Amino acid sequence: MRLPAHSAGPTPAALTYDPNNVFARILRKEVPAQVLHEDEHCLAFRDAAPQAPTHFLVVPKRPIRMLADAGPGDAQALGHLLLTAAAVAKQQGVGDRGFRVAINNGAGAGQSVFHLHVHVLAGRNFAWPPG
Numbered sequence: 380m381r382l383p384a385h386s387a388g389p390t391p392a393a394l395t396y397d398p399n400n401v402f403a404r405i406l407r408k409e410v411p412a413q414v415l416h417e418d419e420h421c422l423a424f425r426d427a428a429p430q431a432p433t434h435f436l437v438v439p440k441r442p443i444r445m446l447a448d449a450g451p452g453d454a455q456a457l458g459h460l461l462l463t464a465a466a467v468a469k470q471q472g473v474g475d476r477g478f479r480v481a482i483n484n485g486a487g488a489g490q491s492v493f494h495l496h497v498h499v500l501a502g503r504n505f506a507w508p509p510g
């Protein structure tokens with residue numbers, strides 16, 4: 380279906396995945412990262428600017444810009460991201476005490492790297508609602 384030119388919403392260009400975003404470059408090993416886990420579907424590595432004593436990211440190997448761009452074909456990849464987040468939290472020794480899992484979707488929600496990622500934070504108390 381063709382949308383009228385004045386239709387609201389992001390332009391096609393804004394929806395384009397940038398293959399040179401920093402997480403794509405980490406996935407290609409062009410940028411170093413402190414990797415905690417890797418498998419065929421995802422990579423988990425420490426956040427470069429940790430907001431808690433433990434703060435790591437889990438990113439899918441699929442080029443998904445943000446959660447809202449994911450479709451039914453990504454269901455398994457998304458489930459795998461969350462299972463990996465919990466498994467790595469356990470491996471890091473923070474599984475029992477509690478940890479925060481966050482996904483920032485879009486610049487308005489604080490997303491700064493446009494390759495889908497799950498934040499996992501632990502080792503301090505967390506406020507609710509989040510800031």
Ligand code: AMP
Pocket residue numbers: 401410412425426427428429482483489490491492493
């Ligand atoms: P967000 O603001 O939700 O898009 O989160 C992006 C996160 O990526 C921030 O917490 C950054 O500190 C982190 N980050 C940016 N560049 C790197 C990098 N090269 N290695 C590890 N973490 C990074």
